[in-house]
Amino acid sequence: MEKQRAKIIGIARHRLSTDGDGVTTLVAFHGCPLRCRYCLNPQSLEGGERFHEYSAEELYEVTRIDELYFIATNGGVTFGGGEPCLRPQFIREFRELCGPGWRLNLETSLNVPTANIETLLPVVNTLIIDIKDMNPDIYRSYTGHSNDLVLGNLRLIAEAGRQHDCIIRIPLIPDYNTDADRNASRNALEALGFDRFDLFTYQIRKH
Secondary structure, three states: OOOOEEEEEEEEEEEEOOOOOOEEEEEEEOOOOOOOOOOOOHHHOOOOOOOEEEEHHHHHHHHHHHHHHHHHHOOEEEEEOOOHHHOHHHHHHHHHHHOOOOEEEEEEOOOOOHHHHHHHOOOOOEEEEEOOOOOHHHHHHHHOOOOHHHHHHHHHHHHOOOHHHEEEEEEEOOOOOOHHHHHHHHHHHHHOOOOOEEEEEOOOOOO
16 A cells, blocks of 8 residues: 655754754644634645655654654654644654654644544644634634634543643734633633643734
8 A cells, every 4th residue: 555645844853842842853744724814834835846745754764863862852753834633644654663762742723623633642742732712703713714623622632631741822813812812712721621831922024
């Protein structure tokens, strides 16, 4: 059977304490289901030649050069994008290659089918979730999509007892939400048992 290949827009080595524990390599996938008003990584949506295709084996060969750093610092590979959870089988194949010694992290919006998260939960260590805002109207206004899948996947993670393996990013987005909205999002997430949050403000350059 032909091995799956994934479009990768970038690989960044030797990142420290930005995408999970220890030294990490960030692997950014092409493709995203959202169309955020202030997209932080528009390369993930563009066509042309802005990406390279890798099999899981090829990506493993590229990233294993830093295995000593990963093992020594409890680091590993962080899959971002774009949306890495669109490629659950690819990530599962990668885990089979690297084994349990590396940490695998996901930077995700969670706006993907529940089956994808069910596949990924057993093979990843940390989920860094960019929640945007829990309010469905704010979320749709900013991303162009419903957050129904997000809410369902948050419940799935909570039912699996994996809340403490998640870091929830709750941004203040100029013109879209307020501090009160952000506090409401945090309260709703705490009610589900999530307790690790990254609060920050989008820095928007307006022309």
